[in-house]
Amino acid sequence: MEEPSNKEVHKKNQFKFSKFKYKFVLTLIIFTVTMFKIKSIESWASIGNSHEEEKENLKPITLEIKENIRAKMTFLINGYTISIDGKDIGTLKTKKEAEDVLIEVKKPFLDSKEEDSNIEEVNFLQDVKIVKKLSPFFAIKDSKEILSLIQKGTKEVETHVVEPGENYWTIADKYNISVDDLIKANTEKDPENIHPGDEINLIVFKPLMTVKTTEKTEYENEIEYDLKVEYDETMYKNEKKVKTKGIPGKSRVVEKVIKHNGVEVDRQIVKEEIISKPIDKLIVKGTKQRPLTVATGSFTTPTRGSISSRFGQRWGRMHKGIDIAAKVGTPIKAADGGTVTYSGNRGSYGKLVEINHGNGYVTRYGHCSKIHVNNGEKVHRGQIVALVGNTGRTTGPHLHFEVIKNGVHQNPSNYLSR
Numbered sequence: 258m259e260e261p262s263n264k265e266v267h268k269k270n271q272f273k274f275s276k277f278k279y280k281f282v283l284t285l286i287i288f289t290v291t292m293f294k295i296k297s298i299e300s301w302a303s304i305g306n307s308h309e310e311e312k313e314n315l316k317p318i319t320l321e322i323k324e325n326i327r328a329k330m331t332f333l334i335n336g337y338t339i340s341i342d343g344k345d346i347g348t349l350k351t352k353k354e355a356e357d358v359l360i361e362v363k364k365p366f367l368d369s370k371e372e373d374s375n376i377e378e379v380n381f382l383q384d385v386k387i388v389k390k391l392s393p394f395f396a397i398k399d400s401k402e403i404l405s406l407i408q409k410g411t412k413e414v415e416t417h418v419v420e421p422g423e424n425y426w427t428i429a430d431k432y433n434i435s436v437d438d439l440i441k442a443n444t445e446k447d448p449e450n451i452h453p454g455d456e457i458n459l460i461v462f463k464p465l466m467t468v469k470t471t472e473k474t475e476y477e478n479e480i481e482y483d484l485k486v487e488y489d490e491t492m493y494k495n496e497k498k499v500k501t502k503g504i505p506g507k508s509r510v511v512e513k514v515i516k517h518n519g520v521e522v523d524r525q526i527v528k529e530e531i532i533s534k535p536i537d538k539l540i541v542k543g544t545k546q547r548p549l550t551v552a553t554g555s556f557t558t559p560t561r562g563s564i565s566s567r568f569g570q571r572w573g574r575m576h577k578g579i580d581i582a583a584k585v586g587t588p589i590k591a592a593d594g595g596t597v598t599y600s601g602n603r604g605s606y607g608k609l610v611e612i613n614h615g616n617g618y619v620t621r622y623g624h625c626s627k628i629h630v631n632n633g634e635k636v637h638r639g640q641i642v643a644l645v646g647n648t649g650r651t652t653g654p655h656l657h658f659e660v661i662k663n664g665v666h667q668n669p670s671n672y673l674s675r
């Protein structure tokens with residue numbers, strides 16, 4: 258419906274152009290001026306709308322223009338330029354200002370030295386110079402600005418203000434940087450403990466200068482002692498004793514620690530002075546073959562059979578040993594090596610064998626049917642000393658076995674391995 262009418266208008270215009278030439282030229286001028294105005298408004302509007310996108314692109318250009326203008330200024334004054342490996346970093350008004358900047362760069366690493374250490378040397382790894390130069394007036398910079406540039410390696414500082422519910426991981430994700438970098442960029446903060454409103458650096462700073470510090474540190478070091486073994490033929494095999502207690506020695510160590518911007522890169526021992534030598538631990542081991550009749554310190558079960566009565570209170574009386582039920586004639590063995598101190602009848606024990614093991618222990622074997630050893634005889638561990646019987650006060654054939662340690666009855670079950 259509309260198209261035909263538009264075409265009609267067009268045709269009419271063409272007609273007017275040929276016929277009313279002057280009127281049209283005037284219209285054209287007004288049109289052009291209007292269009293130009295619209296165009297410029299649009300371009301301004303577009304800057305306003307896509308501000309974020311344009312900013313990044315415009316910034317370096319604007320800076321470049323400024324630098325160009327500055328460079329072309331003919332108003333030159335004396336300045337002091339700090340250069341790193343021949344590259345100018347910035348110019349300051351006075352030599353003192355430039356020197357102070359370098360002092361400030363070194364300062365944090367002097368303050369962070371370890372306790373008990375002295376900084377012996379501080380220098381820059383790079384070739385750092387202050388050069389007097391005729392510089393354009395506008396090139397002179399503030400010392401704070403130059404210090405920040407040297408320490409951070411960038412003029413840019415981008416930060417993020419923490420919002421509720423955010424943490425390092427969500428922030429790192431948001432800006433597409435690694436959590437590690439975020440931690441490095443915020444060394445003074447605890448990654449586990451940030452709060453809404455905290456300002457987080459988003460740029461990992463790379464200082465332009467490396468401050469090399471050489472620290473001398475002194476400390477006392479413990480020197481370990483060695484273990485030495487001596488052999489003694491008068492002592493039995495498996496016997497050992499400590500002859501000399503080991504005492505660690507002490508030394509005074511001087512170390513040189515090299516750090517780059519506070520991070521340790523090398524450590525060397527410069528001097529080690531012995532204060533006291535360690536005293537070696539000396540143990541003596543026996544070599545003499547142990548006679549079989551000498552107690553080994555562990556008991557073997559004196560006879561095979563089941564325990565028919567335990568150690569302790571029984572029928573209102575103390576049972577001073579254990580009863581091992583076995584057939585009459587079952588062999589009874591010495592629980593350990595020792596000397597027979599009793600062999601014969603003894604009241605309610607019936608036929609009794611008592612062995613003193615020479616190490617504080619005495620064992621007794623009661624109710625025997627036959628005794629194979631004599632008083633004073635040396636016996637070895639496991640040697641048959643008697644046979645099971647039911648002599649003395651018994652209700653049936655069994656071995657009554659007692660263990661006495663330094664005169665006190667013990668529970669034999671605690672000494673017998675099963």
Ligand SMILES: [Zn+2]
Pocket residue numbers: 566576578579580656657658
């Ligand atoms: Zn008994």
